[in-house]
Amino acid sequence: MTALHRFSARLSRFGTASLLTAAAVTLPSLLPGAAQQAQAATLAVNALNVAASKQGSPYQWGATGPYRFDCSGLTLYSFKRAGKRLPRTAAAQYNSTRHISASTRRRGDLVFFHSGGSIYHVGIYAGGGEIWHAPKTGARVRLERIWTSAVWYGRVS
Secondary structure (H helix, E strand, O other), rough: HHHHHHHHHHHHHHHHHHHHHHHHHHHHHHHHOOHHHHHHHHHHHHHHHHHHHHHOOOEEEOOOOHHHHEEEHHHHHHHHHHOOOOOOOHHHHHHHHHEEOOOOOOOOEEEEEEEOOOEEEEEEEEEEEEEEEEEOOOOOEEEEEEOOOOOOEEEEE
């Protein structure tokens, strides 16, 4: 009996569900960092979903939720609800993330708006060039297109 025939016999004996379970347990150990990357991606998407759920909440300087937010308050609240603590301000959040390029950004990454070397705003990348953010006094949490190229990206891990 060839190796392929033995594998086929085992597959039919154990069933597809068992094979998938075995793969889920084995693959992370075969791919260093894969489980950690998957956890970080899940964390980021969960935080993105929390931010989206706050659509329409009013902006209030210094507010960290659950009903009013400033920009870094929304990101802090969203990641906290997803299971990760971030520092309070946009600049401190930038310093606590892994800095990434625009070409490697993913949904749930943080988008930092800067003027020169100073960060003045933060939002959560939603994909398609858009962010969820708490824009300014008189505005509400919303999905908006990134309006400038003066941005840096950070990944929460």
